[in-house]
Each structure stands twice: as structure tokens, then as C-alpha cells.
Amino acid sequence: MTDEKLSDEPQGKTDLKGEPILEALREVLAEARELDGGEVASYIPQLSSADPSQVGLALVGVYGRTFEAGDSRVPFTIQSVSKPFVYALALEKLGIESVMERVGVEPSGEPFNAISLDADSGRPMNPMINAGAIVVASLVSDDEILEGLGAFAGHPLEVDDAVLQSELETGHRNRALAHLALAAGVLGSTVDEATERYFRQCSLIVTALDVATMAATLANAGRNPLTDEQVVSETVARWTCAVMASCGMYDASGDWLARVGLPAKSGVGGGIVAVDPGVFGVGTFSAPLDAQGNSVRGRAMLTSLSRSYGLHAFAHPTVKFQPPE
Template sequence: MPVDMTHPVLTTLESVLDTARPLTSGAVADYIPELAKVDAESLGISLVSSRGDVHDAGDSDIAFTIQSVSKPFVLALALDEHGLDEVTKHVGLEPSGEPFNAISLDAETGRPLNPMINAGAMVTSSLIAGATADEKFAVIKDGLERFAGRDLIVDEDVFDSETSTGDRNRALAYLALSTGSLAASVDVATAAYFRQCSVAVTARDLAIMAATLATGGVNPTTRERVISEDAARWTTAVMTSCGMYDDSGTWMVNVGLPAKSGVGGGIVAVQPGQFGIGTFSPRLDERGNSVRGVAMLEALSKRYGLHMLSHRGEPHSPVGSLRSEEGRTVAELRGEIYFAAAEEIFTRLTPLMNDDGCLVLDFSNVTRVGLAVKELFRAVPQLVGETSSGQPRAIVVDPDGVLDEA
């Protein structure tokens, strides 16, 4: 019979909620009338691992509108459809250092500075396939649903409110149109964008969506490839420098996770290769970021060393052991081997590839090898050639085929 116990990760998330709960500064967004009606006390967090394990605490299942948290995911869809070169003809990749609704256009090209501000996000939405707003939004909604792993709905009251108060966004869209950046009419682009922002999600949805970026574009709960690995990497990079508006630099110093906030109260954060986090708390600071959401993610990062630039000490050596065997030196390799590990292997072991014997590189205990690094190891026997007696200087033993092309 299983023992009834609290999962340690749940305890962690609950403690983060306790850290943020006393904070009462900030206010709900009221420039969109429907957003002013939300419960300011709602507070939730969810963490989803790259294996698809879901951990929730607090109000993680309360629905709210995704707002600007949709921006990186729609960017990812556009990148997957058109590629980086085409997308960046229309929108830049540089931080603006300005509020989300600022007029931030490149002085030379006229492009919006990045896809995380409103002007750039409307350009990104305009790039999605479809001649009408409904057609574009159908593609966007399908993509967001594949990121979340479930069907999503539009909060029509919020959409109506967005539409009736969206004159500034229309003005930004007209500016983008005047520079040739907008890929659709203003009416089509803004209508698709307003509806995109009005999609209802939960903190759990955001965590799954973030985990999909963390795993290189594969939803870890459905196992569906949603976008390409390139699109996931490019999107995460833009989130790193631009995701928290004019607070992005401070965010990266204090938290160090690629993230995106929205005025609906959500924040999505990515730990590449490991997990995604979604938070929900509607009170916003002066920059439009959730006060409690920022506090929760700061607490998690500082307590558990989540900063993506943290130094975690010397990695384990990929060379498990060296032994002599019938005139050969056998190097038992282990773990995951990417460029840094390959550099150590070649630096330490290349001197052993000489006329006195043969070096055997045994990959039996290796779990994963970087794609480009595979090519280096497959080429080793040809690169080092043979001894003067015609024997190979190096042999690669790969019983599980970890060096096979993926």
C-alpha cells in the first residue's frame, strides 16, 4: 500500500506561494475593462518537466486570458512556417528598453524592434497563414492548443473589450504597415492579434507550453512535435533578451530564465532542456509584469540555483576509465557528450593514438551525443589513420548506436 506523503516538489511550490502571498502592491490591468474584473487575490504556479510530469500549487487551474504571453508562441509558429530570415525581414530581434505599447521602430528599416512588444507581435501575427483574420486566428489557435496539449477557448468578453479599446494598437499597426513590415491589412492583423490575446489558459497550460519550448519543440505531455528545434531555440533566445519588456535586463540578472509576461497576470518561464513554469497572479507592476509572479520565480531561482548562467562546478569527466587490453588502451566513455566533453576526450586521449598501439573509444555507457559531435567521433579512425604496421590507431565501439545519425 503506498505511503501517503506530500511530494517534495509540491512542498517547494507551496513555499514559493507563501513567499509571494503577502505582497499586495500593484494593480490589475484596467485599461482593458474586462481585465479589471478579475480576482486580484488569485495565485497559482505550475511546473512541468521535460518528461511530462506536472506539479501544481495554488490556483493553477483558474482560467485567465493569455495576453502577451501568447507572443513567443505565435513567434515560434511564424518561425516554423517561414524561417528566421523571412521573419526578420519584418521584425527585429533587439531589446527595445521601452514599455510594451511604445512606438519602437528601427530608425533605418522601420521594423518593430522585437516580437515581444505590441508592434512586433502584431507583425508576427500578420505573418501567420491566412487571408482573413479568422483564417489566421484558426492557425494560431491550433498552434497554441498543440503547445498546451488541449483545446482552448476564447474569452469573448475580453475580446470585445480588447477590440473596443485597441486604438493604440491599431495606430502601431498602421505605423508598421507604413514601413512595409505588416504582412496583412491593419484590420486583419489587429483582429487576429486581439483574438490571440483573448485565449483563456491556466498556469498549468503555460507550464506545458513552456516545457514544449524547453524540450526543443516537443510537447512533453502529448509527445507531439509542435515546432522545429530551431524555432524553439530562436524563440527562447528572444524571450531571454526581450520577454520582460523594459525590465528584461534586471530579470535576467535576478532570475536568469527566458520568460514572457502578460497583463492578464501570467508569466511563462523556461529552463532549457529541463522544465517549464507557469505562474498566475493578476496584480501588475508599472511595467506590466505580475508582482507576485516575479516574486515566485525570483524565489525559485535563488533558492534552487535555476539561473541559466550559474556555474555549477566542474562537470563529470566523460572518460570513465582507461585500461590496457591486449596491446590496446580502452577508454570507457560515459554520460552525455556534447562539444565541451568531446574537447576533453580529444585533448586527453589524442596523445594515446600513436604507433605503439591502438586506442579504443568505447561508447557502451554513453547515453547521448550531440549531433555535430557525432560526426567528429565517426571520423576519428579515418583522421588518425594506421600505425606503421598497418593497424588502426583508433577504433570506435558503439554497441547501442549512439553515434548513428538522428
């Protein structure tokens, strides 16, 4: 690895090809590309056609510089990587306490599609599992989601109609979760409206660079560093990152926080988004998933970056961003 700090802070005119950041990204991507293991998601039939050999990695800093390696512009559907961003839109629209009445913030310790509802209130445990994300989707409109996620990414996003149709045809468990939320009195719309809206947000087409930009917007106190648009408030960005840190990697969230130490969210489309608040956002893409539904190579790349550069949220300031000797 390089002996420079992993930060996008401007240092004057430089040749990006020689940037230490770019070299670091290429190195961890090359290591991850050699990994075997994992399975491409197939429970949504349209996802099973993804190329398991593709690997992409992108970093976008709060000063607006971007760095890419591998298949960083290969399109894939955002799936559950959308959850923290739609949650942020709901918080911005309705306020934290209002959303908290319907969705909690406690780790569930259960798989993404578990029936995970609070025994007393009926609220889903958090917005990063499907039950919570469906309730969140019921609180905002289709247009608000499409425009809001486009603002996070810095350009309009489009729906993959084939994936959407596949989800509509197979999403029976998600409809069951929505019915339970409706019975508990926490759903903000009809079951059909909530689930179809959720399926549509998951079917949006992104790249690793897009999700890195979305993460950088959270890292930059809610302001997109490429467009300078204030998408959500600093308070909402901070709250969203906190929930990502404790709940974003499903039933592997505790292990992720201990080992990697970055707020993150995975999706069964093969993407992972991670945030280093005040510094940068990272997006990864590789379709094969582990048993918890997290990208095998994406997890490896982010683990390597965190360990090699002291990116862990609880790292001492003297080692943060510094490579090993």
C-alpha cells in the first residue's frame, strides 16, 4: 500500500493516475477479484442473470473528487442499498420523531426478510430490514423517491422494468410483511401502494460510482459534493449513518461494525455502500453474495480498505487514514 493518507482533500493539481487513492482502490480490487465463493441472488429471478465475474469500486470525497477501479460503471439494480436513502427522505419530510412512531432503530439480529416486529408497538425493528423499509416506503411518494434518490446520485435514475416485474410476481413475503404492518397500524398507505413502491425503489438502476456519490452526500452532511445540492439536513444525514452503522448489514451488522467500523448498507443486487462521515463515500459492486445476503467481494474490499488505512470509526486519531508501516 501507499504511504499517503487516504483522503480526497485537494492538494493542488495532480495527475489522478498517480494518486495514492486510486492505487489503493486498484490493489484491493485486484485482491478481491481472486476470491471465490458466494452465490448470485436468484430468489428474484431476474437477478440470476448477473455476471459473477464483474467487480467495481468507487470512492467519492466530500471535496468532490472521484476515484474508480474495475467495473465501477456497470449498471445493477440498487435493491436494499436504497433503504438508508429513502429512510433519509422520510426523515426529512416527516421529522425523526414522527418516523420513529412507525419504525424503530434497534438491530434485529435477523435475516433481511424476517418477521421482525416490536412485541408492544408492532413497529418493525429498523428501516434496514424489509419490514421496516416497506413501512418507510409507505410514507413517501413514488416521485419523492425517484427525485430524491436521483438527487443523492447527482443525476436522474431509471427503473429496470424487467426486475420490477420480477419482484412484483415473486414478492409474496414482502406483501405479507406489509399486511402485518397494516394490522399493527404503522403502515402509511395501502399494502399494494407500499409494496409496489418498495419494489420500484429496489429496481432503480445504479453503478458503484452512483452509490459512492450517494454515500458521499451523507458523508458531506447531506449535501451532494458533485452538484452542491443540499439533499437532506445534517441532522438527518447523521441519524441515517448511525442507523446504518448498527443495522445496515442485516444479521452480520455487529460483526461488520467490529471488523470494518463504517456505516454501510448492502443489497442483493451485489452493491454495498459505505460512509466515512466528513471524509468520503464508497460504493462497491460484485454479484455473488454470502449467506447473509452481502456481496462477498464487496465485503472483502471494504474490510481491506478499513484495515489498511485505519478507517474504523473507533480508530484512534493517530492511526486514522494512515497505512501500515
